[in-house]
Amino acid sequence: MYMKRKAPFKIKVVEPIKWNTRDKREQLIKEAHYCFAYVPAEEIPVNLLTDSGTSAMSQEQWAGMMRGDESYYCASNWYNFEKAVQDYTGFKYVLPAHQGRAAEHVVCRVLIKKPGTTTYANAHFGTTEAHARLFGANPVNLPAPEALAPETAADFKGNINLEAFEKAINEKGAAMIPFLNMVLVNNFTAGQPVSMANLRAASKLARKNGIKVVVDAARVPENAYFIKEREEGYGNRSIREICHEIFSYADVMHMSAKKGALVNIGGFIATNDQSLYEEMGQWLIIFDGFLTYGGLSGRDLEAVAIGLNEGLDYDYLAYRIGQVEYLGKLMREREIPIYEPVGGHAVYVNGEKAYPHLAKEEFAAHALSVQTYIEAGVYAGENPSSLGWSRTDPETGKYTPPPFELVRFAIPRRVYTDSQLEYTADGVKAALDQGGRVRGFRFVWKPDNEFLRIFYYKLERL
Numbered sequence: 302m303y304m305k306r307k308a309p310f311k312i313k314v315v316e317p318i319k320w321n322t323r324d325k326r327e328q329l330i331k332e333a334h335y336c337f338a339y340v341p342a343e344e345i346p347v348n349l350l351t352d353s354g355t356s357a358m359s360q361e362q363w364a365g366m367m368r369g370d371e372s373y374y375c376a377s378n379w380y381n382f383e384k385a386v387q388d389y390t391g392f393k394y395v396l397p398a399h400q401g402r403a404a405e406h407v408v409c410r411v412l413i414k415k416p417g418t419t420t421y422a423n424a425h426f427g428t429t430e431a432h433a434r435l436f437g438a439n440p441v442n443l444p445a446p447e448a449l450a451p452e453t454a455a456d457f458k459g460n461i462n463l464e465a466f467e468k469a470i471n472e473k474g475a476a477m478i479p480f481l482n483m484v485l486v487n488n489f490t491a492g493q494p495v496s497m498a499n500l501r502a503a504s505k506l507a508r509k510n511g512i513k514v515v516v517d518a519a520r521v522p523e524n525a526y527f528i529k530e531r532e533e534g535y536g537n538r539s540i541r542e543i544c545h546e547i548f549s550y551a552d553v554m555h556m557s558a559k560k561g562a563l564v565n566i567g568g569f570i571a572t573n574d575q576s577l578y579e580e581m582g583q584w585l586i587i588f589d590g591f592l593t594y595g596g597l598s599g600r601d602l603e604a605v606a607i608g609l610n611e612g613l614d615y616d617y618l619a620y621r622i623g624q625v626e627y628l629g630k631l632m633r634e635r636e637i638p639i640y641e642p643v644g645g646h647a648v649y650v651n652g653e654k655a656y657p658h659l660a661k662e663e664f665a666a667h668a669l670s671v672q673t674y675i676e677a678g679v680y681a682g683e684n685p686s687s688l689g690w691s692r693t694d695p696e697t698g699k700y701t702p703p704p705f706e707l708v709r710f711a712i713p714r715r716v717y718t719d720s721q722l723e724y725t726a727d728g729v730k731a732a733l734d735q736g737g738r739v740r741g742f743r744f745v746w747k748p749d750n751e752f753l754r755i756f757y758y759k760l761e762r763l
């Protein structure tokens with residue numbers, strides 16, 4: 302298995318890391334009200350908060366940035382970008398966006414025409430959820446039942462629960478469902494992939510009822526890799542071919558290029574639906590930028606165009622997912638309770654198992670995140686957990702924590718070495734060894750919008 306881990310690159314430029322002390326970290330996180338949004342990044346020696354916008358770019362991407370054409374309309378880089386997205390998705394119409402949520406804003410604004418509707422997903426990403434609410438829809442997650450069993454490995458735990466979706470269509474009526482949102486890989490359920498069979502069936506069900514299918518492709522290359530490796534009939538298909546089939550089940554796709562396209566900023570929307578394209582384009586111009594740049598500079602467009610293609614390379618994906626698997630193996634060896642199997646972009650550690658003495662309301666996952674930082678200078682965010690992901694149902698008023706209390710160790714692409722992953726596993730073990738001495742937290746301040754608690758809040762120790 303580890304023979305697959307042939308790194309398809311070597312390091313040419315290095316960024317120094319500043320190492321601080323345990324005492325300093327304890328002070329820093331306390332002064333930051335136990336919220337990492339207030340900790341200077343240079344005080345975080347190993348930062349596994351996210352794989353979004355944190356990739357190392359290739360020499361081709363950097364060279365491409367030098368060819369940035371900063372003309373307002375129709376920069377030459379736009380044509381490269383448009384072609385790269387068309388080749389990637391098989392769709393004709395392309396809209397650039399400055400990042401994923403800007404794309405979602407436009408998609409949700411145009412597809413959600415009336416309040417009181419419901420959007421369904423295998424699990425909405427937080428920003429999609431927030432946009433659905435903004436335009437008057439209630440976003441409902443329908444993860445497959447196996448996703449809710451963190452210790453039982455299965456191949457495609459990112460799937461949507463098809464029975465539940467069919468039942469929802471029958472109960473709500475298709476006219477009250479603006480879209481089905483399929484997230485590949487599913488960030489909310491521990492980075493697990495969706496099978497082609499599940500996507501195909503969900504899309505068929507939606508389309509039969511006239512419901513639009515939206516694919517969130519932030520990490521679609523990783524999902525395509527899992528399909529190739531795990532699903533019958535795909536072993537001989539290329540990652541690009543698998544992506545084309547994935548997008549054939551969508552009416553519109555959007556992507557945060559900050560993930561699978563190996564750039565630090567960027568995003569886009571693509572579709573074959575001309576009227577949808579024209580309507581979305583008009584909003585894009587107002588909120589993000591003109592149709593040929595969408596909030597990006599010419600050089601950013603070029604980096605996306607090149608990175609999209611690099612992100613489809615099989616050897617790179619085998620290396621990348623091999624690195625996630627390697628961190629999972631290191632954690633298992635140290636008896637750290639992880640969500641099984643590891644996902645496409647991260648290893649998720651089970652906070653409730655790590656600190657069984659803490660109640661859900663005391664934010665066990667966040668306590669593990671904070672402790673790992675204090676012990677080792679490694680930062681991974683609670684995600685999803687009761688701190689940022691508890692929600693009040695607008696219909697019933699019921700406040701419900703998410704099914705998980707997880708810490709996500711997301712691995713930036715082409716950035717950290719295996720030695721840093723080994724160090725990380727040791728750091729988590731050190732945090733676990735603190736055991737019952739670790740106390741939980743309570744809010745001293747939180748933003749009104751529940752969704753924003755993913756990002757910032759103020760806490761004190763219990």
Ligand code: F0G
Nearest residue numbers: 351353400401402426428488519557559
């Ligand atoms: N969709 C998915 C599945 C995501 O994971 C994200 C971002 C977005 C959309 C929004 O994209 O950040 O470019 O606006 N996820 C980041 C993360 C923040 O850490 O998982 P964006």
